[in-house]
Amino acid sequence: MSKDQTIGEALRARGVSRRGFLKFCAATASMMALPPSMVPMIAEALEKARRPSVIWLSFQECTGCTESLTRSHSPTVEGLIFDTISLDYHHTLMAASGTHAEAARKAAMKENEGKYILVVDGSIPTKDPAFSTIAGISNVDMLQEVAAGAAAIVSVGTCAAFGGIPHAKPNPTGAMPVSELVKDKPIINVPGCPPIPVVITGVLAQYLTFGAIPELDELGRPLAFYGKSIHDRCYRRPFYDKGLFAETFDDEGAKKGWCLYKLGCKGPITYNACATTKWNEGTSFPIESGHPCLGCSEPDFWDGGGFYKAISTPTADISRTAVFAIGAGAAAGVALGALNRAKKKRLEKEHKKVGVDDLEKGG
Amino acid sequence: MNTPTPAGCNAEPGNVATGNVIPLLHEIRHALQALLDDGQETVIDLRSIPLGPGEEARIEAQLGRGEVQVQLTALGPSELVETRFPGVWLVTHCNNDGEVIGKFVEICAIPSLVTAQTADIRAGLVELNAQLN
Numbered sequence: 228m229s230k231d232q233t234i235g236e237a238l239r240a241r242g243v244s245r246r247g248f249l250k251f252c253a254a255t256a257s258m259m260a261l262p263p264s265m266v267p268m269i270a271e272a273l274e275k276a277r278r279p280s281v282i283w284l285s286f287q288e289c290t291g292c293t294e295s296l297t298r299s300h301s302p303t304v305e306g307l308i309f310d311t312i313s314l315d316y317h318h319t320l321m322a323a324s325g326t327h328a329e330a331a332r333k334a335a336m337k338e339n340e341g342k343y344i345l346v347v348d349g350s351i352p353t354k355d356p357a358f359s360t361i362a363g364i365s366n367v368d369m370l371q372e373v374a375a376g377a378a379a380i381v382s383v384g385t386c387a388a389f390g391g392i393p394h395a396k397p398n399p400t401g402a403m404p405v406s407e408l409v410k411d412k413p414i415i416n417v418p419g420c421p422p423i424p425v426v427i428t429g430v431l432a433q434y435l436t437f438g439a440i441p442e443l444d445e446l447g448r449p450l451a452f453y454g455k456s457i458h459d460r461c462y463r464r465p466f467y468d469k470g471l472f473a474e475t476f477d478d479e480g481a482k483k484g485w486c487l488y489k490l491g492c493k494g495p496i497t498y499n500a501c502a503t504t505k506w507n508e509g510t511s512f513p514i515e516s517g518h519p520c521l522g523c524s525e526p527d528f529w530d531g532g533g534f535y536k537a538i539s540t541p542t543a544d545i546s547r548t549a550v551f552a553i554g555a556g557a558a559a560g561v562a563l564g565a566l567n568r569a570k571k572k573r574l575e576k577e578h579k580k581v582g583v584d585d586l587e588k589g590g
Numbered sequence: 591m592n593t594p595t596p597a598g599c600n601a602e603p604g605n606v607a608t609g610n611v612i613p614l615l616h617e618i619r620h621a622l623q624a625l626l627d628d629g630q631e632t633v634i635d636l637r638s639i640p641l642g643p644g645e646e647a648r649i650e651a652q653l654g655r656g657e658v659q660v661q662l663t664a665l666g667p668s669e670l671v672e673t674r675f676p677g678v679w680l681v682t683h684c685n686n687d688g689e690v691i692g693k694f695v696e697i698c699a700i701p702s703l704v705t706a707q708t709a710d711i712r713a714g715l716v717e718l719n720a721q722l723n
Contacts, residue, residue, distance in 0.1 A: 243665060244664050244709075244710050244713075245708075245709040246710060249702075249703055249707070250692075253683065254683055254692040257637050257638070257691075257694075262635070263634070263635050263694060264633065317656055329630065462608045462639065462641060462642035462643070462645070463607060464608070465608060484642075504637070508689040508690070509690060522615045
């Protein structure tokens with residue numbers, strides 16, 4: 228496929244009819260959480276858009292983000308979008324290795340200076356460059372070298388967006404997200420552990436369609452996918468509003484599909500598209516399978532005090548979590564009234580505030 | 591640590607309702623009225639609406655199947671079914687593996703995908719010319 232081809236031409240070269248292209252655009256609009264009325268505009272823009280060069284760097288990561296994207300059964304819409312970009316460097320997926328792979332990266336950077344999209348998965352170790360290197364180059368150096376010529380950066384996964392699991396306490400490698408190391412480029416955070424594959428390609432499609440980065444929230448996440456909390460779009464929300472909760476994983480409430488808030492669901496403080504986009508080709512999402520949301524698209528989700536602890540009850544290390552949770556509870560409103568107020572007050576009392584004096588005592 | 595058994599796997603679908611089915615049917619009713627009055631077409635993306643297990647099936651059951659069913663094969667199969675309410679179509683797009691990649695309710699005389707597209711007509715003519723020459 229020529230790099231000069233438009234996306235419309237690339238799809239036609241693959242034998243996709245105009246009807247098929249319009250179907251592709253309808254599915255893309257749905258994927259981008261855009262109204263169906265925008266399909267003609269998307270069709271016109273995608274028809275003319277040039278295939279962008281993409282350089283994908285993997286740092287401290289588990290490859291789950293790449294797996295999420297590439298393990299979907301092809302050909303999917305996200306697969307087609309992924310196929311129409313010019314993926315010039317991805318050391319896990321590319322056939323070349325060693326000096327040939329690095330030469331491909333350098334060539335793509337030179338040829339597309341100022342125009343390529345840099346995708347990063349994984350956090351970047353800063354305590355010692357030797358913790359993670361590629362071709363003998365430290366992750367920090369490679370990130371800064373490639374970021375310098377990028378038009379925009381997409382931080383895929385919670386590790387690249389917020390530090391993720393490598394950043395979890397005690398953060399032995401000094402892991403940092405991309406946004407703490409690169410300050411002069413537009414950065415789109417696409418967190419999730421892993422992110423939903425259509426969200427990854429939806430962001431790329433949005434960039435291709437509109438030629439600009441999408442509208443972002445205060446954490447740099449595209450509002451189209453991260454604008455609503457899991458809780459707001461959860462089909463179990465009516466049970467929350469009625470104060471009907473599963474108390475254990477095998478009680479009557481659990482069997483009836485009641486709200487999982489008391490079993491540690493982080494849906495009220497987690498912003499992601501799982502409840503509508505769903506997983507495994509739209510089959511379901513964790514709450515639909517009976518498991519609380521872990522909050523994996525939020526910063527520091529690994530240090531949140533326990534996956535099965537309700538967000539409004541204290542855990543071992545949680546002065547911060549409790550304050551956060553009470554705020555979220557107040558915002559979410561209705562169901563807290565249904566919780567046992569006496570128990571809540573007692574738990575709040577048990578929280579000892581830690582002041583500067585206490586910290587200075589070292590104890 | 592004991593691995594907890596997922597809650598709600600055996601939940602009865604009838605017990606889990608978002609309450610979105612009836613409002614959606616009202617939205618379709620208003621759209622159908624707008625089609626009749628002003629010729630205004632509407633497309634509703636079912637994937638953008640939170641629905642509990644079984645609710646999508648309930649919507650489909652309420653809409654039923656009417657006189658026209660169109661099978662389309664372009665980037666995988668699609669089915670465009672006129673519901674028992676003429677002018678209300680249920681459009682389901684699948685990929686080549688039969689997985690649903692989009693589901694829409696279209697309120698229009700006929701979904702635009704059914705009509706032959708100019709670019710495809712042009713390509714077809716080229717092909718027919720080649721076949722005859």
